[in-house]
Amino acid sequence: MTTGRILAIESSCDETAAAVVTRDLRVLSSVVSSQIALHESFGGVVPEIAGRAHLEVMEPVIEAALREAGGSITEPGVDAVAVTAGPGLIGSLLVGLSSAKALCLAWGLPLLAVNHMEGHLFAAQLEVPDLAFPAVTLLVSGGHTEFIEVRGPGQYRLLGATIDDAAGEAYDKVARYLGLGYPGGPALDRLAQLGNPKAISLPRAMKNEGLDVSFSGLKSAVIRAVDGDPSLAIEDIAASFQAAAVDVLVIKAMRAVDLVGARTLVLGGGVAANSELRRRCAEEAHAAGIACALPSMAMCTDNAAMIGAAGWHQFLSVGPSSLRMAANPSWQLDMERDA
């Protein structure tokens, strides 16, 4: 008997997550380890990075996701188990993949090994079911800054990417330099709204060339400006940095939209929460007469619901993966590099 549901598991980087997603891409549960009360069971200490942390929270996270969807470990009520098999940290990936394989063996269900990046590309579809293709997805986080053409589910082309630092990384490093703590991207965004974006002249690297971006020079330029003039207001530094970073992202995104004739601009990744990036993308997409999909924060950051969506696509169009499937830390999404 089929249930029309799958369990999805994600553990490729910092977050341990599990979700139950239906065939028509309704999210019945989506649990991320940082959201649930771990204090009782783990004494309040949740290491940010260690693969060991995934091991500690994996089982309670899976149980919580099943329970919220009306199932349990003994009566899961799902047809398959989808899991992130790469790219990511090998130790972290193995925790999720081994858990998924064990559950598949115990329950007699098929395994669906999913690419984490493909999950991000499916995230918008969980919230915008009638998304118009072709779309250009700007995937922007601490680890990624990529412009991807999505012609439809499973059809991708990498149009451009960062050549050095990811945008979110530049945000966090500048924030830390300004003493805003870490991760400081959101704090920098808030400060920027109070400052003058034209206070300091900062470079827009490779503004007129292609679809690749570079943030290393911007990071260095901010540090030089701050060191060179200690009287600069922190709000003005933040606003000037934000203006330069968002400018580059939006200019390239709209160039990508033009290049492929996209009907929708999609934002994904943690930096998609940035207020200025959201505002500018919506504005530019509107001016170009195309749709702009701005997924919620929960869907932009790492989660298992998006792995479930990608898992359903794989289940229905490709079929299950082998239980011998190995984790692949550098799994490239099956997309061509634009010549």
Added chain:
Amino acid sequence: MTLTLTTTSVEQTRTLGTALASLLVPGVVVVAAGGLGAGKTAMAQGLASGLGVTDRVTSPTFTLLASHDAHNERGIRTMLHADLYRAHSGEEVDDLAIGEMVESGAVCFVEWGDRAPDVFGSERVFVTITQGQDQDERTISIANHSTVITDQDLHRVLGAWVR
């Protein structure tokens, strides 16, 4: 042995990385130190190019560890590129299992490696990048703490960079 070198552009720092790559043998870890924007990632990119890595090499700050296939005549099949900027403890660095991977024949370039210099085994080269007099100038010290790279080779390959 420690060499103190000077580069005057990001491109030169990258080229220095490529030169350094020609000295590496399987099992060596390059422990790199230097502030934000010093040029650690640029040097890693040059090193990768010298090892015949064709992937795009970017900063691994958030991903912590990247593994690249290498194609060269010195038997190095994998270049690991790690970043300890976000690490809180030596235990977390241990969890990355860099030691095990270099023991099986990889080389590793570790940005912010000075935050846990002692967990990478005994075959280490320490690189420290500091800001020079001019905006683009960098003073780069390279200290050979390995038994597999001779000081003579270090001087032969990098001596021309000493000012």
